[in-house]
Structures are given as structure tokens and as C-alpha cells.
Amino acid sequence: MTRKAEAAPGPTGTRRPAGGRSARLAPHTLAARDAWASALEAVPRSRFLPDLIWPHDMATGETTSVDxxxxxxxxxRHADADEPIVTQWDDGNHRGEAPGRSFTSSSSMPSLVSAMLADLDARPGHRALEIGTGTGWNAALLAHRLGAENVVTIEVDRAVADEARRRLTDFGMPVRVVHGDGFLGHADGAPYDRLIATCGLRQIPHAWVAQVRPGGVLLVPWGTYYGPGEATARLVVAPDGRGASGPFTRPVAFMRMRSQRLVWPRHDDYVPPGAVSAADTSSTALTEAQLLGTGSFDAVDFALGLRVPRVARNVDxxxxxxxxxxxxxxxxxSWAVVVFRDDRERAKVYQAGPRRLWDEVADxxxxxxxxxxxxxxxxxxxVDERGQHVWLDDPDQVIGRPQGASG
Ligand SMILES: C[S@@+](CC[C@H](N)C(=O)[O-])C[C@H]1O[C@@H](n2cnc3c(N)ncnc32)[C@H](O)[C@@H]1O
Incomplete structure (x- = not known):
């Protein structure tokens, strides 16, 4: 059974240019890329997957069940391929073979898993906390290098946590799997040398910084409400332990932390009948390609989200x-719409409400x-005690303080 994926985010892959193809996982290629290759060979993903899986084709956006x-x-073949695999739909409320509405747990693309572990730079002797256990495979990879006793992983979904704990134990890696909300971290095991989140955040809690030692590293998929543009933030905790800072390392597409999902605005609540004809109108020379970018690696969405806070965008x-x-x-x-037409040089704009959202986006x-x-x-x-802020090139060049939807 096949289903076109939700627009975004994906079930955790690297964002590929449109038309990119899923490649077979080639361990020798990965070996050249990072120190985690031997862990990937020693800890096969197949040992952590359920019998019913939904591999996600990054090129077509299709998700197909395989029993x-x-x-x-x-x-x-799919277990060994470099592709994300959905393992749960609709927070476990969906049963059967047909794909559900939203993927809510998955095993990420192996090439992304290894790239993130390399970014995390976890080394033997370190203690690590993972947020988002999922199948348990990433926790097993960490345990392979750090020792099972040095890894704690938190999963919000009880059934997913229980299954991962069972598979980790069966594999001989009895990592501590905590069922709970990872937003709080796990203070009992602190301080950690490394913290990795494998679900996407919009707001990183200061509790995570407080639970990692000075000089320690947090690796967190992060994005705004604006669109699917998301990247891993690699934050190093300051010597005084009060904040953590660092650059984004790579574009990714993770499912969001449960409590930080976007509840999509109801179009009719914003734009009731007659609202478009009553709205302010103008036009823009900005093209569709300039606004939306031309490939899924394009940073334009990500950048616009940093400058236009608390706005969700939908592309018809x-x-x-x-x-x-x-x-x-x-x-x-507040709402705005820009209408691009192939036969017109300028696009028509309509906007209404207290904010002029199109003007903000164009600026x-x-x-x-x-x-x-x-x-x-x-x-x-x-991320520090005052919240989080984003910068360009240098931590002193702050460009925005994107907060939660209400912040
Ligand atoms: C992409 S999957 C994780 C993949 C996993 N690391 C693996 O190796 O298979 C994301 C997971 O994050 C979990 N999650 C979402 N919100 C969470 C929260 N607040 N605390 C802990 N886990 C959460 C989801 O239930 C899901 O299982």
C-alpha cells in the first residue's frame, strides 16, 4: 500500500535535491566519511525494525508498506538501504498495513544517522543522553562505542519505548530506556558529555544545557514554524555552564517533538468568505523560485523563518x-497570500490583519x-537562561529570537 507523504517534515532523512534517488547503503563509503562506520556494521539496523515497516522514498515522497x-x-533490502523507514503512524492509534495520516516514529536514513553521530563527536568514555529512542538503533550505535552503561535514551511513547528496550536487551546492549517527555531531559543521569535529539525542536529547553557539562556538546534538529527548513544545531556548553552556542551543521527533516508540533491554522478561521476581496492588495516582483527555492537543500525557507517569527506558510x-x-x-x-502565475511577471498579493505578513516575508x-x-x-x-537566539556568522550578530508560537 502506498501513500504520498505529508508535505513536511519527512520521516527523518537528509533533505535531498528534488529528483535525488535513495542509494544503497555502502559501508565502505561510510567508513571513509566518519568514525562510526564500524559501529554501523556491527549493529545492523535490521535488528531494531519491526516486521511491518513503511520505507519512505525520498525522491518520490511515497511511503509503502513491506511485511x-x-x-x-x-x-x-529496505532495512539495508539508505532510506528512512516509518515504524509508527498517528501516535500508535493507527493499525494495519495502510499508511496512516502522519508518521510519528521512524528509523532515520543510515547516512544521516552516521553523519549526526560524527557531528556529535561522542567518544569512548563519554556519557550520552538521547531524546527520541524510536527503534533504539541509534542508542545501540552509541552503546557500541560508549558502553551500554553510558547511554540513556528517552521516548515519549510507551509502546515504542518498551519495544526499543526489548530489542536493545535482546541485542546485548541493555541501554537505560526511559519512558517520558524528553523536553525535561533526564536529570538523574546528569551531567552528560553529549546530548543528541532525534526529533525536531522549535525551542530548546535550558534544562538540556544544564544537564550537559561545560565543554560538552548538544546536537539538536531545529527549525521554525515557517516551513520545513530545518538543520542540526551543534551547541557547545560554555565554561560557566550557563549557556550553549554553535553553528548549524546540516539540513535535515525530522518529525517534531510531540509537544512542539504545529497545529495547522484552519484556513476558514483566517480567511472567511469575502475576506480576500476586502484585503489590502499589491503586487511583487519576487518570483516563485526566489520565494520557495529550487531544491530541498535551499536555505531560503530556513532563513525566512528566522526573520518572520510565529508564522506558518502553506504552499498550494x-x-x-x-x-x-x-x-x-x-x-x-493576520494572513497573506501571494499568487504566482506563469503568464505574469508580477505576482498579486493580498494581506489582512494586525501584521502585514507579506511585507515581513518580502523584507x-x-x-x-x-x-x-x-x-x-x-x-x-x-541557548541560555534568557531563551534562544539565532545569529549570522558570529554569536554577537544576533538576527532574531524565534520563540514558541506564543513567545
Ligand atoms: C525519528 S524517531 C527517533 C529515531 C531513533 N533515534 C532511532 O534510532 O530509531 C523520533 C522519536 O522521537 C519521539 N519523541 C517525540 N517527542 C518526544 C518527546 N517529547 N520526548 C521523547 N521522545 C519523543 C517519537 O515518539 C519518535 O519515536
Whole structure:
């Protein structure tokens, strides 16, 4: 059974350019890339997967079920492939083979898993905390290098936590699996040398910084409400232990932490009948490609989200050479829409409400262009007792304080 994936985020893959293909996992290639290759060979992903899996094709966006009992060879092929595999839908409320509405637990792409472990720079002797146990495979990889006694992992979903604990024990790596909300971290095991989150955050809790020793590293997928643009922040805890700061290392697409999911605004609540004809109108020379980027590695979404806080954006499907892109304010009923038409040079804009959301987006885009269209790795994040702020090139060049939807 097949299902087109939700628009974003994906079930944890590296964001690929459109048209990219899933590659077979090649351990020797990975060996050249990072020190985690031998762990990947010693700890096969297949030992942590359930019999019913939903591999996700990053190129087509399709998610197809594979049942081990019915097709063991296909199951093994997918387990060994460099692709994300969905292992739970709809917080476990969905049963059966057909894909559900939203993927809520998965095993990430092996190449991304190894790249993140390399970024984390966890070494023998370190103690590590993982947020988001999922299948338990990443915890097992950590345990392979650090020792099972030095790894704690937290999972919010009880059934997922129980299954991972069982598989870790069966594999001979009895990592401590805690069932609970990872947002609080796990103070009992602190201080840690390393903290890795394998679900996406919009707001990193200071508790995590407080639980990692000075000089220790946090690696956290992070993004705003604006769009799917997300990247891993690699934060090093300051010598006084009060804050942590560092650059973004790579674009990713993780499912968000349960408590930080976006509850999509209801279009009709913002734009009731007649609202478009009553809205302020203007036009823009910004093109669809400039606003949306041309590949999934494009940093434009990420950058705009940093400059336009508390806004969700929705891109309509293209229809008859026309595409509408909507913006919804998350703390008031401000909205805007820009309508691109293939046969027009300028796009029409409608906006209404206390904020002028399109003006904010256009200003943010001009700012991004004026700064040389920075990619993810020119941005960085600092988390301290006052909250979090994002910077460009240098921690002193603060460009925004993106908070939660209500912040
Ligand atoms: C991409 S999966 C993790 C993959 C996992 N590391 C592995 O090796 O299979 C993300 C996981 O984060 C969990 N999660 C979401 N919110 C959480 C929270 N607040 N605390 C702990 N886990 C959470 C989800 O239930 C899901 O299992």
C-alpha cells in the first residue's frame, strides 16, 4: 500500500535535491566519511525494525508498506538501504498495513544517522543522553562505542519505548530506556558529555544545557514554524555552564517533538468568505523560485523563518499555471497570500490583519539576499537562561529570537 507523504517534515532523512534517488547503503563509503562506520556494521539496523515497516522514498515522497512475513527479501533490502523507514503512524492509534495520516516514529536514513553521530563527536568514555529512542538503533550505535552503561535514551511513547528496550536487551546492549517527555531531559543521569535529539525542536529547553557539562556538546534538529527548513544545531556548553552556542551543521527533516508540533491554522478561521476581496492588495516582483527555492537543500525557507517569527506558510499545489502561497500569523488572525502565475511577471498579493505578513516575508527575503544568501552553516544558535537566539556568522550578530508560537 502506498501513500504520498505529508508535505513536511519527512520521516527523518537528509533533505535531498528534488529528483535525488535513495542509494544503497555502502559501508565502505561510510567508513571513509566518519568514525562510526564500524559501529554501523556491527549493529545492523535490521535488528531494531519491526516486521511491518513503511520505507519512505525520498525522491518520490511515497511511503509503502513491506511485511517481512510476506516478502522477507524486500524487507531486508529496505532495512539495508539508505532510506528512512516509518515504524509508527498517528501516535500508535493507527493499525494495519495502510499508511496512516502522519508518521510519528521512524528509523532515520543510515547516512544521516552516521553523519549526526560524527557531528556529535561522542567518544569512548563519554556519557550520552538521547531524546527520541524510536527503534533504539541509534542508542545501540552509541552503546557500541560508549558502553551500554553510558547511554540513556528517552521516548515519549510507551509502546515504542518498551519495544526499543526489548530489542536493545535482546541485542546485548541493555541501554537505560526511559519512558517520558524528553523536553525535561533526564536529570538523574546528569551531567552528560553529549546530548543528541532525534526529533525536531522549535525551542530548546535550558534544562538540556544544564544537564550537559561545560565543554560538552548538544546536537539538536531545529527549525521554525515557517516551513520545513530545518538543520542540526551543534551547541557547545560554555565554561560557566550557563549557556550553549554553535553553528548549524546540516539540513535535515525530522518529525517534531510531540509537544512542539504545529497545529495547522484552519484556513476558514483566517480567511472567511469575502475576506480576500476586502484585503489590502499589491503586487511583487519576487518570483516563485526566489520565494520557495529550487531544491530541498535551499536555505531560503530556513532563513525566512528566522526573520518572520510565529508564522506558518502553506504552499498550494500548482493549478493551471497558478500557485498560491499562504501565510498565517500564529498569535493573531493576520494572513497573506501571494499568487504566482506563469503568464505574469508580477505576482498579486493580498494581506489582512494586525501584521502585514507579506511585507515581513518580502523584507526578510531582501535581508537574506543582501547578506549573500547565506546557507545553513552561516547561521548559529545560542541557548541560555534568557531563551534562544539565532545569529549570522558570529554569536554577537544576533538576527532574531524565534520563540514558541506564543513567545
Ligand atoms: C525519528 S524517531 C527517533 C529515531 C531513533 N533515534 C532511532 O534510532 O530509531 C523520533 C522519536 O522521537 C519521539 N519523541 C517525540 N517527542 C518526544 C518527546 N517529547 N520526548 C521523547 N521522545 C519523543 C517519537 O515518539 C519518535 O519515536
Amino acid at each position: 517481512r512475513a510476506r516478502d522477507p527479501r524486500a524487507w531486508q 499545489r500548482k493549478h493551471d499555471g497558478q500557485r498560491a502561497v499562504w501565510f498565517y500569523g500564529l498569535t493573531d488572525r 526578510a527575503h531582501a535581508w537574506w539576499v543582501a547578506h549573500g544568501e547565506p546557507a545553513y552553516d552561516r547561521f548559529g544558535l545560542t
